[in-house]
Amino acid sequence: MSQQKLTALPNITTPSTPVVFNPDICDGCNTCVNVCQIDVFIPNPVKGKPPIILHPDECWYGGCCVNDCPRPGAVKFNWPLQSRGYWKNKATGEIHQI
Amino acid sequence: MSTWHEYYKEQGRAPDWPYPVRYDQEQEIDTDVLVIGGGIAGCWAAISAARQGVKVALVEKGDTVRSGAGGPGCDHWCDAPANPLSNVDPDEWAEHMADRPYANGIGIQIQCRENYDTLLELEQMGAKVRDTDDEYVGAQGRDEKTKFMISPRYGIIHSYAWVDESVKGKVLKSNPEGKRNNVVIRVWGSTFKPVLKKECQRLGVKIFDRVMGTSLLNENGVQGARVVGATGFNSRTGEFMVFKSKATILATAVAGSIWLLNTELCGISSMMSRAMSGDGTIMAWKAGAELSMMERTGVIGIATGLKHKWYTGAGDASYENVPIVDANGKPVPYAIQGWVDYGAMMPSREAMEAIQEGIRKGEYQLPFYGDFPAMPEVERKATWKLMLGEESTTKIITRTFNEAGYDESRDLLQSYKFIEGNSLPQWGQASGGPIVDWNLKTTLDGLYAAGMQMFSYEDHSFCAATGRYAGRKAVAYAREIGESKISRDQVELEKARVYAPVKRTNGMDWKELHAGIARVMQYYCSEYKTKTLLDIGLQSLQKIEKESVPLLYALDPHKLMRSLEDLSMLTYAQIIIQAMQAALAKGISLEMQMMGAPPADRSEWPKFLTIKMENGKVKTGELPLGFWGNMKEQYEAYNKDYAGVYKGK
Numbered sequence: 001m002s003q004q005k006l007t008a009l010p011n012i013t014t015p016s017t018p019v020v021f022n023p024d025i026c027d028g029c030n031t032c033v034n035v036c037q038i039d040v041f042i043p044n045p046v047k048g049k050p051p052i053i054l055h056p057d058e059c060w061y062g063g064c065c066v067n068d069c070p071r072p073g074a075v076k077f078n079w080p081l082q083s084r085g086y087w088k089n090k091a092t093g094e095i096h097q098i
Numbered sequence: 099m100s101t102w103h104e105y106y107k108e109q110g111r112a113p114d115w116p117y118p119v120r121y122d123q124e125q126e127i128d129t130d131v132l133v134i135g136g137g138i139a140g141c142w143a144a145i146s147a148a149r150q151g152v153k154v155a156l157v158e159k160g161d162t163v164r165s166g167a168g169g170p171g172c173d174h175w176c177d178a179p180a181n182p183l184s185n186v187d188p189d190e191w192a193e194h195m196a197d198r199p200y201a202n203g204i205g206i207q208i209q210c211r212e213n214y215d216t217l218l219e220l221e222q223m224g225a226k227v228r229d230t231d232d233e234y235v236g237a238q239g240r241d242e243k244t245k246f247m248i249s250p251r252y253g254i255i256h257s258y259a260w261v262d263e264s265v266k267g268k269v270l271k272s273n274p275e276g277k278r279n280n281v282v283i284r285v286w287g288s289t290f291k292p293v294l295k296k297e298c299q300r301l302g303v304k305i306f307d308r309v310m311g312t313s314l315l316n317e318n319g320v321q322g323a324r325v326v327g328a329t330g331f332n333s334r335t336g337e338f339m340v341f342k343s344k345a346t347i348l349a350t351a352v353a354g355s356i357w358l359l360n361t362e363l364c365g366i367s368s369m370m371s372r373a374m375s376g377d378g379t380i381m382a383w384k385a386g387a388e389l390s391m392m393e394r395t396g397v398i399g400i401a402t403g404l405k406h407k408w409y410t411g412a413g414d415a416s417y418e419n420v421p422i423v424d425a426n427g428k429p430v431p432y433a434i435q436g437w438v439d440y441g442a443m444m445p446s447r448e449a450m451e452a453i454q455e456g457i458r459k460g461e462y463q464l465p466f467y468g469d470f471p472a473m474p475e476v477e478r479k480a481t482w483k484l485m486l487g488e489e490s491t492t493k494i495i496t497r498t499f500n501e502a503g504y505d506e507s508r509d510l511l512q513s514y515k516f517i518e519g520n521s522l523p524q525w526g527q528a529s530g531g532p533i534v535d536w537n538l539k540t541t542l543d544g545l546y547a548a549g550m551q552m553f554s555y556e557d558h559s560f561c562a563a564t565g566r567y568a569g570r571k572a573v574a575y576a577r578e579i580g581e582s583k584i585s586r587d588q589v590e591l592e593k594a595r596v597y598a599p600v601k602r603t604n605g606m607d608w609k610e611l612h613a614g615i616a617r618v619m620q621y622y623c624s625e626y627k628t629k630t631l632l633d634i635g636l637q638s639l640q641k642i643e644k645e646s647v648p649l650l651y652a653l654d655p656h657k658l659m660r661s662l663e664d665l666s667m668l669t670y671a672q673i674i675i676q677a678m679q680a681a682l683a684k685g686i687s688l689e690m691q692m693m694g695a696p697p698a699d700r701s702e703w704p705k706f707l708t709i710k711m712e713n714g715k716v717k718t719g720e721l722p723l724g725f726w727g728n729m730k731e732q733y734e735a736y737n738k739d740y741a742g743v744y745k746g747k
Contacts, residue, residue: 012103021100037160042116050100057362060371063494064164077498086512087504090471098502
C-alpha cells in the first residue's frame with residue numbers, strides 16, 4: 001500500500017455513480033448518451049466501450065438510459081444510498097431495502 | 099471503467115471534450131414556425147404546424163426522443179371527457195375543472211374538447227393507448243369493446259380540489275346518477291415520446307436537439323414589438339443559432355429549482371429535472387410579454403431536495419387503488435386515489451387530522467405501507483405495471499424494486515408519508531407564465547405559448563392538446579404575416595451575453611450561483627411574505643446580478659448551458675419577488691394554493707396579477723378571474739372550422 005502512487009484529486013462529486021455499466025455486455029452504442037435529457041454521459045473515446053459518466057451530480061433519475069438500453073444488463077440503475085426504497089415481506093415481517 | 103475518476107486514473111488525463119467546439123460559429127435558420135421546447139407541448143405544436151405544410155423548426159435543450167417532464171412516460175390521460183366512455187359533458191367538465199382559483203380556463207377548455215382527438219392521433223402514430231394485448235381483462239374500468247382502461251382518478255370530481263362537504267356534494271348535471279364520469283384513461287405513456295419525435299421527423303420538422311433557446315428577437319430589436327425569431331446555442335458544441343420565424347411557439351417548462359439549495363441532489367426529489375429552468379418565461383419577459391401568476395411560483399412538485407422520491411405527482415401514499423395499512427397491517431383511512439374513494443388523492447382535513455391523532459395515540463403504527471398483496475391480481479398489475487410502470491420517473495423505480503427482489507404479490511411497499519415531514523406551504527406549485535388569449539397567443543404578436551409555458555397549467559394531456567392547438571393557430575398567423583426582419587444589434591448583444599462566462603476560467607461557477615439564488619429565496623421569499631423581507635430579497639438578488647454574475651465562468655458548452663439557466667432563474671426569482679411586492683401593494687392574498695389546501699373565501703382571490711417589462715421598466719396590472727369569458731362560447735367562436743371527434747352530447 002505504501003508503495004502506491006497517488007494522484008491529487010479534488011473530492012469526487014456525489015453521488016458519483018447513478019448507473020453501473022457492465023463492460024462485458026455494453027457495446028458502446030451510446031443510446032443512453034442520446035436519450036438522457038441532462039447529458040449525464042459522454043461517449044467513451046474508445047469506440048465500443050461504455051460511456052463515461054461526466055455529470056452524475058445532475059442526474060434526474062429519469063431512467064431512460066436504462067429503460068431504452070437495447071442490450072439487457074448493460075446498464076443498471078444505482079440509486080444513491082439515501083434514496084433506496086424499503087419494503088416488508090407481508091408474511092414474515094422482514095424489512096428489505098433496495 | 100465508467101466514472102470520470104476511473105478514466106482519469108487509468109489514462110492519467112481527463113477525457114477530451116467529445117464534441118467539436120464552435121463558440122465562434124453561427125448558423126442562421128429561416129422557418130415559418132419556430133417551436134422552442136421539444137417536450138410534450140412542443141412536439142405536438144410542431145406536428146400540428148407541420149401537417150399544414152409550412153416550414154417548422156423545433157428547438158430542444160435535451161434530445162426530443164425523451165426530453166421534458168413527460169419524456170420517460172405518462173400514466174394517465176386526464177380530463178378526456180370527450181372519450182366515448184365518458185359520462186359527462188366536456189364543457190361542463192371543463193367548467194368544473196376551471197372552477198379552482200387561478201386555473202387556466204382557456205387551456206382547460208381546449209384540453210377537454212380536444213385531448214381525446216389528440217389521443218387517437220397519438221395512437222395512429224404508434225403509441226399504445228388501449229389494452230390491445232388483453233393483459234388486463236377483468237380489471238375495473240376496462241372496457242371490452244374499446245379496450246380502453248378507465249382510471250379511478252377523478253371518479254366524480256377533480257380530486258386536486260379540496261375534498262370537503264361542499265365538493266363531495268357536487269354532482270355534474272350531465273353525469274347520470276350513480277355513474278362514474280370516466281374522464282381519465284390509463285395509457286402506456288412510455289411509448290409516447292419516441293413516436294412523437296418520429297412523427298416530427300416524418301413531417302419534415304427540422305429538429306435542433308441539444309440547443310438551448312436563449313432569447314427572442316423582436317422586430318427592429320424593440321421590446322414589446324412583434325416576435326420575429328430567437329437565438330440559441332448548442333450545449334455540446336457551443337455553436338450560436340439565429341432563428342428567423344414568422345410565428346414562434348414557446349413550449350418550455352417553468353423554473354423548478356429556484357428554492358433548492360443542493361444542486362447535486364435536487365434531481366432525486368424534484369418533479370422536474372434541472373433542465374427545467376424557466377428559460378421560455380424569461381425569454382418572453384425580456385421580449386416584453388405580459389406574465390401572470392409569477393407571485394404564486396414555488397418549488398414544483400412536493401419534494402424539496404431532502405425527500406425520498408416515489409411518485410412525485412401525488413405523494414408517497416398514493417399508489418392508486420392500493421390499500422394503505424399501518425406497520426401492524428391495520429387499514430389506515432388515507433385517500434388512495436382508487437375506485438373506493440372515487441380517485442381522491444388527498445384525505446379531507448378531518449380525515450388527515452384523525453390519522454395524525456391516531457399516530458400520536460398509538461392507534462396507527464408508523465411506517466405505513468401500500469398493501470399490494472391484498473389486491474386482486476389484475477388490479478395489482480394495473481397499478482404496478484401499467485400505472486407506475488408507464489409513468490415518467492416511476493418506470494425505473496418499479497423496475498429497480500423488482501430487480502432488487504421486491505415482489506408486489508408478496509411484499510408491502512413502504513410509504514414515506516408522515517415519516518419524512520411535510521413540505522412547507524411556500525413550496526407550492528409553480529405556475530407562472532405568459533398570459534394567452536383564445537389563439538394561445540401571448541400579448542406579443544407572433545408569439546404563442548402552450549403547455550406548462552402558459553400561466554397555470556395542468557397535466558400531460560393538457561400540454562399535448564394545447565400544443566396541438568397552438569400549432570394550428572400559429573400557422574394561421576404565419577400564413578398572413580409578411581417576411582420578418584431581425585435586428586443584428588439585438589443578436590450581437592445576446593451573443594455577448596451568452597458567451598461572457600466562457601471568457602473566464604475562474605470566479606464563480608454555476609453551482610455556487612444557483613445555491614446563492616436559492617438561499618436568498620429561502621430567507622426572504624418563503625413562508626412569511628412581508629414587504630420588508632421581499633425588499634431585502636430583491637436587493638440581494640440585484641446584488642448577485644451586479645457582483646456575482648460578472649464572475650460567472652463556464653469551462654465547456656455544457657457548463658455554459660447550466661450557467662445560462664442560472665441567469666434565467668436569477669431573473670425569474672426577481673420577477674417572483676416583484677410580483678409579490680405588487681400583489682401586497684394591491685391587497686391580493688399571497689397564500690399559496692397547494693394541492694389539498696383548504697378553500698379560502700373566493701373573494702380573497704379576486705384577480706390575476708399581471709407583470710411585464712415596458713421600456714425597460716417593470717409594469718404591473720390586473721385581469722379579472724375568468725378574463726377569458728364563457729369558455730364554451732369562446733372556444734366555439736374561435737374554432738368554427740375545427741373538425742374533431744367531439745360533436746356534442
